[in-house]
Amino acid sequence: MVTSEQVARRAGVSRATVSRALNGSAHVSEEVRKRVHDAIISLGYEPDVIAQSMVRQRSRTIALSLFYETQGSAFAQLGQTQRYFYLDMLKHVEQEAAATNYDLLLPSRPYGSAPGNYIRSLQTRRVAGVLALGLSQSDPRAHALVGADIPTVFIDSMAKGPRATYVKSDHSDGTRQATEHLLSLGHRRIAVLPGRAMGLAATERLLGCQQALAYAGLALDAELVRPCGWNTEDAYQEAVALLAERRDFTALLAGSDLMAIGILRALHEYAIRVPGDVSLIGFDDVDLCRYMEPPLTTVRQDREAMGRRAVQQLITMIEEQGEASPIVIPTHLVVRASTGPARSCAAEAHE
Amino acid sequence: MVTSEQVARRAGVSRATVSRALNGSAHVSEEVRKRVHDAIISLGYEPDVIAQSMVRQRSRTIALSLFYETQGSAFAQLGQTQRYFYLDMLKHVEQEAAATNYDLLLPSRPYGSAPGNYIRSLQTRRVAGVLALGLSQSDPRAHALVGADIPTVFIDSMAKGPRATYVKSDHSDGTRQATEHLLSLGHRRIAVLPGRAMGLAATERLLGCQQALAYAGLALDAELVRPCGWNTEDAYQEAVALLAERRDFTALLAGSDLMAIGILRALHEYAIRVPGDVSLIGFDDVDLCRYMEPPLTTVRQDREAMGRRAVQQLITMIEEQGEASPIVIPTHLVVRASTGPARSCAAEAHE
DNA sequence: CTGAAAGCGCTTACAG
DNA sequence: CTGAAAGCGCTTACAG
Numbered sequence: 001m002v003t004s005e006q007v008a009r010r011a012g013v014s015r016a017t018v019s020r021a022l023n024g025s026a027h028v029s030e031e032v033r034k035r036v037h038d039a040i041i042s043l044g045y046e047p048d049v050i051a052q053s054m055v056r057q058r059s060r061t062i063a064l065s066l067f068y069e070t071q072g073s074a075f076a077q078l079g080q081t082q083r084y085f086y087l088d089m090l091k092h093v094e095q096e097a098a099a100t101n102y103d104l105l106l107p108s109r110p111y112g113s114a115p116g117n118y119i120r121s122l123q124t125r126r127v128a129g130v131l132a133l134g135l136s137q138s139d140p141r142a143h144a145l146v147g148a149d150i151p152t153v154f155i156d157s158m159a160k161g162p163r164a165t166y167v168k169s170d171h172s173d174g175t176r177q178a179t180e181h182l183l184s185l186g187h188r189r190i191a192v193l194p195g196r197a198m199g200l201a202a203t204e205r206l207l208g209c210q211q212a213l214a215y216a217g218l219a220l221d222a223e224l225v226r227p228c229g230w231n232t233e234d235a236y237q238e239a240v241a242l243l244a245e246r247r248d249f250t251a252l253l254a255g256s257d258l259m260a261i262g263i264l265r266a267l268h269e270y271a272i273r274v275p276g277d278v279s280l281i282g283f284d285d286v287d288l289c290r291y292m293e294p295p296l297t298t299v300r301q302d303r304e305a306m307g308r309r310a311v312q313q314l315i316t317m318i319e320e321q322g323e324a325s326p327i328v329i330p331t332h333l334v335v336r337a338s339t340g341p342a343r344s345c346a347a348e349a350h351e
Numbered sequence: 352m353v354t355s356e357q358v359a360r361r362a363g364v365s366r367a368t369v370s371r372a373l374n375g376s377a378h379v380s381e382e383v384r385k386r387v388h389d390a391i392i393s394l395g396y397e398p399d400v401i402a403q404s405m406v407r408q409r410s411r412t413i414a415l416s417l418f419y420e421t422q423g424s425a426f427a428q429l430g431q432t433q434r435y436f437y438l439d440m441l442k443h444v445e446q447e448a449a450a451t452n453y454d455l456l457l458p459s460r461p462y463g464s465a466p467g468n469y470i471r472s473l474q475t476r477r478v479a480g481v482l483a484l485g486l487s488q489s490d491p492r493a494h495a496l497v498g499a500d501i502p503t504v505f506i507d508s509m510a511k512g513p514r515a516t517y518v519k520s521d522h523s524d525g526t527r528q529a530t531e532h533l534l535s536l537g538h539r540r541i542a543v544l545p546g547r548a549m550g551l552a553a554t555e556r557l558l559g560c561q562q563a564l565a566y567a568g569l570a571l572d573a574e575l576v577r578p579c580g581w582n583t584e585d586a587y588q589e590a591v592a593l594l595a596e597r598r599d600f601t602a603l604l605a606g607s608d609l610m611a612i613g614i615l616r617a618l619h620e621y622a623i624r625v626p627g628d629v630s631l632i633g634f635d636d637v638d639l640c641r642y643m644e645p646p647l648t649t650v651r652q653d654r655e656a657m658g659r660r661a662v663q664q665l666i667t668m669i670e671e672q673g674e675a676s677p678i679v680i681p682t683h684l685v686v687r688a689s690t691g692p693a694r695s696c697a698a699e700a701h702e
Numbered sequence: 703c704t705g706a707a708a709g710c711g712c713t714t715a716c717a718g
Numbered sequence: 719c720t721g722a723a724a725g726c727g728c729t730t731a732c733a734g
Contacts, residue, residue, distance in 0.1 A: 001474055003711060014721050019713055027719055044467070049475045050404045051711035055726050059401060084435065097459055103476070104457035108449035116395070123352055124400045125454070232642055265642045291583055291616045293644060354727060365705045370729055378703055402727035406710050 002045040010039035022047065053126050061103045062314065063127040064093075065141055066134060084258060085284045085301070086134060089155070092307030093131060100315055102128065119148045129314045132157065136199065151317035151324075153310045158200055158326075163317065165324035167310040171201050172208030174299035174331035178253060178281045179212035181297075181333055186342035187251040187279060188218060193238055193263065195255030197227035202255060205283065209253060224249055236262030243270050250278060250342040257282035257289050257298055260338075264292060275340035285334055294337035305329045353396040361390040373398065404477050412454045413665065414478040415444075416492055417485060435609060436635045436652070437485060440506070443658030444482060451666055453479065470499045480665045483508065487550065502668035502675075504661045509551060509677070514668065516675035518661040522552050523559030525650035525682035529604060529632045530563035532648075532684055537693035538602040538630060539569060544589055544614065546606030548578035553606060556634065560604060575600055587613030594621050601629060601693040608633035608640050608649055611689075615643060626691035636685055645688035656680045 004022075008015045013032060021028050021036040028036075039045070053059035066086075097104050107121055118141050122130060129151035135142045137157055145152045146161035154166040182190060192209055195202035210220050223246075228238035235254065243266060254260035260282035267274055274280050274294055282289060285300035306329050317324055355369045362369065364383060372379050372387040379387075390396070404410035417437075448455050458472055469492050473481060480502035486493045488508055496503045497512035505517040533541060543560055546553035561571050574597075579589035586605065594617060605611040611633035618625055625631050625645055633640060636651035657680050668675055 001711095004713095005711080015711085016713075016722080017720060020720085023713085029719060032719080044471065046468075046471050046475050048477075048711050050401060050410060050477050051726090052713080053401045053726095054405050054711080054728090055713045057726070087438065094457060097457075101459050103459050106445060106448075106455040106457075108452050108454050117397075120395065120397050124397050126399075126401050232638070236642070261639070261642050265644065268644055287583070288612070288639075291587070291612050293616065293619055352727095355729095356727080366727090367706080367729075368704060371704085374729085380703060383703080399727050402710090403729080404710095405712090405727080406729045408710070 001048070002043045004045070004047065007036065007039045007043055007045045010043060011035040057126065058128055059103075059126040060101060061105045061125070061127050062097055062311070063105045063107055063122055063125070063130040065130050065132040065145065066106075084286050084288070085256065085303070088286075089303040089307040090133070092304045093311055096308045096311035100311070102311075102315070116144070119144050119150070122148075122150060129153070129318045131155065131310060131314060132159070135159075151314060153314040153317070155306060155310050156201060160324075160326070163324065165313065165317075165326050167306055167313065167327045167329065168200070169301045169306065169329050170331050171204035172211065174283065174301070174333070175205040175208030175253060176212045177208075177331070177333040178283075178297075178299055179209045181335065181339065182251045182253075182279060182281070182342075183212065183216050183218075185251075185279065185339060188342070189221065189224070189249040190251045190253060191224040191226065191242060191249040192220070192253045193226050193228060193235055193242075193255055193259060194253070195227065195230050195259070202227060205253075205255060221249075230256060230259065232258045232262040234262070235259035236266050239263040239266035240269070243267070243272070247272075251339070252278055252280050254280065254282050257284045257286040257296060260296055260298070261288070261292065274338050277343060279339040279342070281339060289334075289336065292338070297336045297339040298334050300332045300334050302329050302331070352399070353394045355396070355398065358387065358390045358394055358396045361394060362386040408477065409479055410454075410477040411452060412456045412476070412478050413448055413662070414456045414458055414473055414476070414481040416481050416483040416496065417457075435637050435639070436607065436654070439637075440654040440658040441484070443655045444662055447659045447662035451662070453662075453666070467495065470495050470501070473499075473501060480504070480669045482506065482661060482665060483510070486510075502665060504665040504668070506657060506661050507552060511675075511677070514675065516664065516668075516677050518657055518664065518678045518680065519551070520652045520657065520680050521682050522555035523562065525634065525652070525684070526556040526559030526604060527563045528559075528682070528684040529634075529648075529650055530560045532686065532690065533602045533604075533630060533632070533693075534563065534567050534569075536602075536630065536690060539693070540572065540575070540600040541602045541604060542575040542577065542593060542600040543571070543604045544577050544579060544586055544593075544606055544610060545604070546578065546581050546610070553578060556604075556606060572600075581607060581610065583609045583613040585613070586610035587617050590614040590617035591620070594618070594623070598623075602690070603629055603631050605631065605633050608635045608637040608647060611647055611649070612639070612643065625689050628694060630690040630693070632690060640685075640687065643689070648687045648690040649685050651683045651685050653680050653682070 004015045004018045008018045017032060018036055021033045094104060105127060107125060109121060132145060132152060132154045135157055142159050146159050146164050149163055152164040156168050158166055192206060194206045213220055226238050226242055228234045252263060254263055260280055267278060272278055282296045282298035285298045289296040289298050309327050313327060355366045359366045359369045368383060369387055372384045445455060456478060458476060460472060481496060483496060483503060483505045486508055488510060493510055497510050497515050500514055503515040507519050509517055543557060545557045564571055577589050577593055579585045605614055611631055618629060623629055633647045633649035636649045640647040640649050660678050664678060
């Protein structure tokens with residue numbers, strides 16, 4: 001590997017000058033700057049990133065902190081159906097990081113995962129900041145991050161601290177739009193599988209639905225609200241349980257598209273047509289939606305905006321010690337073929 | 352941050368001794384070792400990873416090199432439907448890396464992406480090795496990696512070099528099993544959408560099908576072989592084109608499960624029942640398969656074995672300068688509901 | 703078995 | 719504007 005020493009010799013200057021020329025900042029005469037750059041080019045020099053991190057006491061690296069339940073594997077969650085949504089967001093995270101020249105790091109967590117250890121392991125790696133994705137509020141890492149002195153941006157979790165803020169979708173407005181769409185189609189009895197109870201997303205989504213109904217002078221039937229896990233299988237199971245119990249609803253709001261796929265399967269097994277008998281709406285707008293039978297009406301989360309702004313916000317916090325203000329990203333209803341006019345309820349209320 | 356200096360003082364020894372006690376290797380008296388460890392515990396010391404990388408001239412980091420077409424985003428590909436398969440593998444990569452205490456790095460590629468630059472950027476980061484996933488053989492990065500002196504393991508690409516080897520699935524045996532299954536159900540005319548032409552996976556999969564047919568004294572109808580892109584949309588388009596042209600096949604082999612989803616949609620639009628009219632087999636065994644209508648018969652790739660063994664192999668190469676031998680992972684047919692007895696061909700050959 | 707010293711490749715006050 | 723020197727936090731021959 002070429003070192004700055006060699007560049008200095010070649011250009012007839014000191015290493016200090018090479019460093020200055022490279023980092024632009026200081027005053028270097030045009031002539032010397034040119035000599036240095038020529039030397040850099042002809043030797044194919046690139047500064048040692050590790051050495052820079054050492055002296056700067058900080059690496060140009062953003063650590064990814066992904067998913068709670070995982071115990072040691074970020075991708076464990078990504079691989080599960082309910083996480084497909086995050087992937088697309090990570091793509092934009094990666095692009096934005098690359099654009100600003102930050103590496104992304106998935107730290108291995110050694111020595112057991114006591115929360116204090118977690119922060120320390122980030123510190124020993126000199127990470128510049130951390131992007132926390134899908135961490136639940138109760139995750140010990142989330143707690144540690146909120147308290148620590150490391151710039152942190154949470155995505156889809158409302159954690160806030162002196163050095164921590166968040167970026168989230170407008171969940172409630174999304175389900176509000178979805179519910180209004182159902183209302184306009186004549187639906188009055190709506191079942192909701194909002195996802196895991198108590199979570200931010202599930203709670204806000206439920207809220208949006210309630211608000212739209214309340215605005216129309218209606219109320220949600222509490223017994224038609226069925227929290228369950230976010231994945232396809234759990235949603236499938238819960239839908240089967242619901243269908244075994246009652247059928248007096250004409251529409252169903254799912255917490256995610258992947259949940260909707262499980263629900264679709266349950267409806268199919270019960271020979272219930274979509275949207276003929278029941279309308280179904282997902283959430284997220286994963287690309288798979290288009291290929292479902294029928295193609296799924298859903299609420300789109302702007303994953304690009306979420307990913308990019310999260311990184312931008314984080315870098316601002318890192319480089320400018322900027323204030324950590326939360327960011328809310330709008331959502332939009334995408335109408336496809338899984339929603340239609342409500343069948344007459346009276347006719348089948350107690351079939 | 353606590354430094355080894357402080358630990359040394361507390362334990363009444365030199366920094367050299369702290370380092371020795373920590374790295375186990377050298378001869379340190381039991382008594383001193385204990386004193387040092389006590390000091391480490393009470394101070395909450397953990398060595399600075401960056402400083403270690405600096406002096407060792409190598410970081411404990413594995414770089415991920417993901418996907419060709421991407422231009423600057425690994426997750427860009429992961430987010431596309433055809434890549435869902437890789438996610439699950441990455442989960443095991445991550446677990447294995449964590450188990451052996453290596454960090455995973457997604458390097459940002461700066462200054463344009465000339466191949467030489469790519470290697471250099473890995474060198475300046477002092478990465479210990481690289482795991483290349485889904486890189487096509489023609490990717491400039493693949494070429495650079497094969498020639499470079501950095502330990503590299505390719506997954507699903509047969510690149511080989513003095514410091515580079517690969518781990519791959521037994522694609523051809525997978526489609527051989529699938530084809531034998533179809534033959535046993537009476538199918539004789541089989542259409543194949545093997546994926547992108549000329550790729551390793553597509554070529555081997557096609558080969559397995561041909562071999563099984565040849566063994567039964569049959570041949571593939573070249574016009575029923577339809578290469579196309581790996582994603583859901585491309586498969587959908589290609590299936591529509593095929594159906595518009597001819598229907599004299601009773602079974603269809605897809606290059607991946609996500610492709611099968613697109614094909615399923617095309618069949619549905621043509622009111623062709625699965626498996627009543629046509630049997631369909633996917634490849635990969637993504638978890639979504641179970642929720643398709645009908646649940647998809649497919650060939651399972653052992654993603655855990657691929658991910659784990661790839662990392663193990665890489666670490667062996669890094670730490671023991673071990674010989675770089677290729678690894679082939681077996682595949683297995685998983686029969687679900689999308690395959691059934693062949694309809695009588697004669698009756699509908701030229702409907 | 704243990705310590706003093708050198709060195710990994712940079713950057714940054716401090717002088718000039 | 720530029721150089722000599724110190725220092726970032728470790729590890730590792732080299733002595734003893």
